[in-house]
Amino acid sequence: MLQAFPDLKGRYGDFGGKYVPETLMGPLQELEAALDKMMTDPDFIEEYHHVLKEYAGRPTSLTYADKLTDHFKGAKIYLKREDLNHTGAHKLNNAIGQALLAKRMGKEKIIAETGAGQHGVASATVAAKFGLQCIVFMGEEDIRRQELNVFRMKLLGAEVVSVSSGNGTLKDATNEAIRYWVANCEDHFYLIGSVVGPHPYPRMVRDFQRIIGDESKRQFLEVEKELPERIFACVGGGSNAMGMFYPFLEDRSELIGVEAAGKGIDTPEHAATLSKGTPGVIHGSMTYLMQDENGQITEPYSISAGLDYPGIGPEHAHLFQTEQVRYEAVTDREALDALKLLTQKEGIIPAIESAHALAQAFKEVPFMNKNETILINLSGRGDKDMATLMEHFQEEV
Amino acid sequence: MLQAFPDLKGRYGDFGGKYVPETLMGPLQELEAALDKMMTDPDFIEEYHHVLKEYAGRPTSLTYADKLTDHFKGAKIYLKREDLNHTGAHKLNNAIGQALLAKRMGKEKIIAETGAGQHGVASATVAAKFGLQCIVFMGEEDIRRQELNVFRMKLLGAEVVSVSSGNGTLKDATNEAIRYWVANCEDHFYLIGSVVGPHPYPRMVRDFQRIIGDESKRQFLEVEKELPERIFACVGGGSNAMGMFYPFLEDRSELIGVEAAGKGIDTPEHAATLSKGTPGVIHGSMTYLMQDENGQITEPYSISAGLDYPGIGPEHAHLFQTEQVRYEAVTDREALDALKLLTQKEGIIPAIESAHALAQAFKEVPFMNKNETILINLSGRGDKDMATLMEHFQEEV
Amino acid sequence: MLTKTSFQGKLTKTDNLFIPFIVAGDPSSEFTIQFALRLQEEGADVLELGVPYSDPLADGPTIQRAAQRALRAGMSLRKAIELVPELRRKGLTIPVVIFTYYNPVIQIGHEEFFQLLEENSVEGLLIPDLPFEESGEIRQQAEQKNIEFISLIAPNSDQRIKQIAEHAKGFLYCVSSLGVTGERKDMAPEALSFIKKVKQYSQVPVAVGFGISSNEHVKLVRSHADGVIIGSKIIRLVEAEIENIANGKADEALDHFTIGVRELVK
Amino acid sequence: MLTKTSFQGKLTKTDNLFIPFIVAGDPSSEFTIQFALRLQEEGADVLELGVPYSDPLADGPTIQRAAQRALRAGMSLRKAIELVPELRRKGLTIPVVIFTYYNPVIQIGHEEFFQLLEENSVEGLLIPDLPFEESGEIRQQAEQKNIEFISLIAPNSDQRIKQIAEHAKGFLYCVSSLGVTGERKDMAPEALSFIKKVKQYSQVPVAVGFGISSNEHVKLVRSHADGVIIGSKIIRLVEAEIENIANGKADEALDHFTIGVRELVK
Numbered sequence A, B: 001m002l003q004a005f006p007d008l009k010g011r012y013g014d015f016g017g018k019y020v021p022e023t024l025m026g027p028l029q030e031l032e033a034a035l036d037k038m039m040t041d042p043d044f045i046e047e048y049h050h051v052l053k054e055y056a057g058r059p060t061s062l063t064y065a066d067k068l069t070d071h072f073k074g075a076k077i078y079l080k081r082e083d084l085n086h087t088g089a090h091k092l093n094n095a096i097g098q099a100l101l102a103k104r105m106g107k108e109k110i111i112a113e114t115g116a117g118q119h120g121v122a123s124a125t126v127a128a129k130f131g132l133q134c135i136v137f138m139g140e141e142d143i144r145r146q147e148l149n150v151f152r153m154k155l156l157g158a159e160v161v162s163v164s165s166g167n168g169t170l171k172d173a174t175n176e177a178i179r180y181w182v183a184n185c186e187d188h189f190y191l192i193g194s195v196v197g198p199h200p201y202p203r204m205v206r207d208f209q210r211i212i213g214d215e216s217k218r219q220f221l222e223v224e225k226e227l228p229e230r231i232f233a234c235v236g237g238g239s240n241a242m243g244m245f246y247p248f249l250e251d252r253s254e255l256i257g258v259e260a261a262g263k264g265i266d267t268p269e270h271a272a273t274l275s276k277g278t279p280g281v282i283h284g285s286m287t288y289l290m291q292d293e294n295g296q297i298t299e300p301y302s303i304s305a306g307l308d309y310p311g312i313g314p315e316h317a318h319l320f321q322t323e324q325v326r327y328e329a330v331t332d333r334e335a336l337d338a339l340k341l342l343t344q345k346e347g348i349i350p351a352i353e354s355a356h357a358l359a360q361a362f363k364e365v366p367f368m369n370k371n372e373t374i375l376i377n378l379s380g381r382g383d384k385d386m387a388t389l390m391e392h393f394q395e396e397v
Numbered sequence C, D: 001m002l003t004k005t006s007f008q009g010k011l012t013k014t015d016n017l018f019i020p021f022i023v024a025g026d027p028s029s030e031f032t033i034q035f036a037l038r039l040q041e042e043g044a045d046v047l048e049l050g051v052p053y054s055d056p057l058a059d060g061p062t063i064q065r066a067a068q069r070a071l072r073a074g075m076s077l078r079k080a081i082e083l084v085p086e087l088r089r090k091g092l093t094i095p096v097v098i099f100t101y102y103n104p105v106i107q108i109g110h111e112e113f114f115q116l117l118e119e120n121s122v123e124g125l126l127i128p129d130l131p132f133e134e135s136g137e138i139r140q141q142a143e144q145k146n147i148e149f150i151s152l153i154a155p156n157s158d159q160r161i162k163q164i165a166e167h168a169k170g171f172l173y174c175v176s177s178l179g180v181t182g183e184r185k186d187m188a189p190e191a192l193s194f195i196k197k198v199k200q201y202s203q204v205p206v207a208v209g210f211g212i213s214s215n216e217h218v219k220l221v222r223s224h225a226d227g228v229i230i231g232s233k234i235i236r237l238v239e240a241e242i243e244n245i246a247n248g249k250a251d252e253a254l255d256h257f258t259i260g261v262r263e264l265v266k
């Protein structure tokens, strides 16, 4: 089954595909061919694993959260520590894979879109490491909000292009990156940051992120001898969740994807694509998205910039439809509370994105048995969120 | 020889010792006894290594810097990646060791001093993780400059005490932490952040940091089959350098400690303790320090808050005097240039502290042979320095 | 293709085609009608009626702005389709191609969508983000309803050129920034061989679009292809009149627009 | 100890001692002399003359502030020692103990330092950051120069109490926040047994210091130990007069000070 999706047309059941301007069909076929070749080339696979180990710091730890476990008096809580990855999140796994692929394809320029800047920083990082030119598209509103990450990308040598179309956020940056790719696909590689976009991107990103789940499985079995009862991961585009879930899809573990409910899924301000969205096409892929009755894509909201995306990877849409993964949504406030609890109990300040996964786990774990176990994917560290946290916690700490 | 220093009186040749108020002699003896017991207790050692692996993310990577090597066309450059350690620097290794020791000693409250906040964050982190109360002393001037780290410590549950004596910087925070310990030594454990302070601190911190050198040696031999020609590390108090150097002391590798020359060692604004200081007593230890002709300790200066300390660990003073380690000094500007070069060639933004080690290495490496190798200790990541870097690079990037 | 489609019926010639693109509702339905009529007067052979979309992946900033104006004016896919009979009533006789991204179509649903197209006598359909491989069902439904599904083709379509060209309906839209911009006096050799290749396989007129913004471009394209598609440049002519329209100077606006179009396609 | 040291010679009694601490140069050398004389008038038996230091590890905020004032006034270890003959000339007869952190001593060098102490007839020396284990050389040099090296001892000195007490010279400085603060009417039992233990081993008077800031404290300590050492409280009495001194009201300042001291040790 692990090989079953996507099919040859890039479909995960009803979802996926390539809904792109004709100009991109050539480059996507070229990419697909190169990818198929490389993913079966032991040399390439070895290089990818070598870089992950010697540069990115993998394997990342599996941490037993003893104090949290004591606190909830339910199932044993384990954390997969993607926050320990170089540049502070799982994003780099994928950026490394794609950058190596770009090099093998002879492309010397990469394009990336970014919202909060995490994927932009990861892309700028691999561009520096592998000697590629890098152009990052970022909404002008996000550039204003994420000044530090913009500077970081520039320091890494990347060019940051301000996108003023639409609302000047991630969705618009992605549109613009795709448009730029349309016009420059000859010598540019488009390095997408999540399991979204046209085929073969969702598959490729998943395959470069499944290292999370592969490592977790091995580490977990080493410590606990059996697999966790439940596995939690936050879902923006869905790459950290897909990377974590994929190797567990056929196992007995229950998989839970956690979306951002923002100010509440009954308000207009959320980013709970599966909980509240409907099927459609966004950024080249058939999937669930947030839209109005005329099929115009709407602006999502979440306190966490990395979850603030109106679409979701097509494989998630499929796993949702086939009920292989349970999807829940968690509000800003719930995520912040979970972030604070983890910080004070375990000395780990997670990314606000990751705190969504924590919050859902914390809702469930008290009702589980002490001989059960759960695994939470800590997709990134909270350093990038300090300004936001100061604003929200200033009075509490 | 590795067992030779310090001697039973805590001396490294002419340096070290316990120059403390009588009130602290009892607690120091208690600490020494506990330490001696624990460092030979397989249980304790195993717990320490377990936490390093499953919580802190060790071993940290050894990264071959291929693009930097190509750039300089000299010796092959390797980086020891302490920036990948949880909380972003080597500081945590030591904090973990001491926190575990505090727990074994039945102390439930820890005290720490901090300058830029790195050791404060590491201490607050282990306090959260191990369920200890934590009070961090920090100069009021540093609190103003490092607002983000102050918030981080508070979020982790630590109490941050503002120190207004002296110039309100690290030296004064350390004085105040010691004073507080004097008054509260009964139930408080003082968690010093570098290889400084009275015996047994310099030895203890070295022994909790030698994991850096131990891992490096093993990793280096695995990849290169022989040891590096030269090993570089920056020196503030000297813990990352001591941790790196110690396991190599008897080997043929040349060891180079790099101090902060600030605006130049011929100006009054530097922190080059060994290059420009003289022997004396600071924070309970006989060592080199920066002082005026009356023996009043003077305020150091460096762009890098972690090197901005007027003393240095006594073992370094000894290694300096016996010429076992070569000490150099690097200016703010040289460090910044090195930081930028590493960032753009390797996609790693180092701490400004670590950039001092880089800068010295970059001066030497072009004159070395291609079949030679060097190892640089990348003691921490640059995230904490972004505001400073923006100020200095705003126009360049 | 035994019976002529209404698209074919309304197309008065098969070469030297002028195919302008405007956005429905930019800046209002009323003016869309007026601009369309002016375009017909200036020799338009087919009207591409763009449906504004929030995330127009294949469009540059000019068309994005037009879409924003139209969305603000309340335009939607349904309303754009329903504008076609209005256009007819006001005298438009050339075939109309509805140009829409796929997502709004999904929301209406294929069946209802084609029913709408049929009820409103739309002659053609173009969905820029529905490439050949994804458009099987839509192409079939379009054929059933006698609506021409316009295909796009690009220089890098490579081995797919033959397949796409052979299945083309109405006219073939050659996407091309074919080196016609700037000072160049003739098309790049690759561009020429691309058009030649397409024409070799195509049963329908071959029109070239993308980046055509001056009378020189138009002439150059006409000399090699069966038609020229002009989008952004036409939109800019509309955009230039927004202020006049806002100030109630409708006639002046339309006359300026006519002069601009005439200058472009002379 | 065949010959009496000059410290012993000048000490007029061995119990009920009042040992005040002031900082040399706070706020000026001139006033240090004046304050010292007033203290002698109020019954001081020994003067602890503190040398200001940039990093006084063992001192609280009050003494830190005094040190800052003195450093600003240009005081140094050398100058503080040289102040002693001045004090004598102005009439001070009680023994003087130089209280200095170790680092300034290192900078002068042991040899020159003791020469200075000797030349200036200093009777005693106290180095708060030089515990027994580190002070072997200094103690020996002091003994050679007939200067009393004052040792400190703390409740947690434990097994070392005997060793320190037996080697004590001049008087023994019991460091103690011995539960004498606050409302408590008598000392905590641990404190009493600590003093008892120290006295058992000591050949010299046992004085108690640290945190003594009221007449009640003084009385309590006196009833159990041979002497009372008062630092911060005396400094605060000095500090309270800084403004008067700055305004040239020297007599008023000194009189206030005298009243404060009298109140404290009555």
Ligand SMILES: Cc1ncc(COP(=O)(O)O)c(C=O)c1O
Pocket (backbone or CB within 6 Å): A089, A090, A091, A116, A118, A119, A193, A194, A195, A234, A235, A236, A237, A238, A239, A240, A241, A305, A306, A307, A351, A353, A354, A379, A380, A381
């Ligand atoms: C730390 C972290 N977690 C999660 C996400 C969400 O992305 P995805 O759903 O693709 O994992 C992001 C995106 O920036 C992120 O930075």
Ligand SMILES: Cc1ncc(COP(=O)(O)O)c(C=O)c1O
Pocket (backbone or CB within 6 Å): B089, B090, B091, B116, B118, B119, B193, B194, B195, B234, B235, B236, B237, B238, B239, B240, B241, B305, B306, B307, B351, B353, B354, B379, B380, B381
């Ligand atoms: C990253 C980093 N490197 C180096 C240092 C200097 O300390 P040490 O000399 O003890 O390694 C610090 C101190 O904060 C630091 O944060």
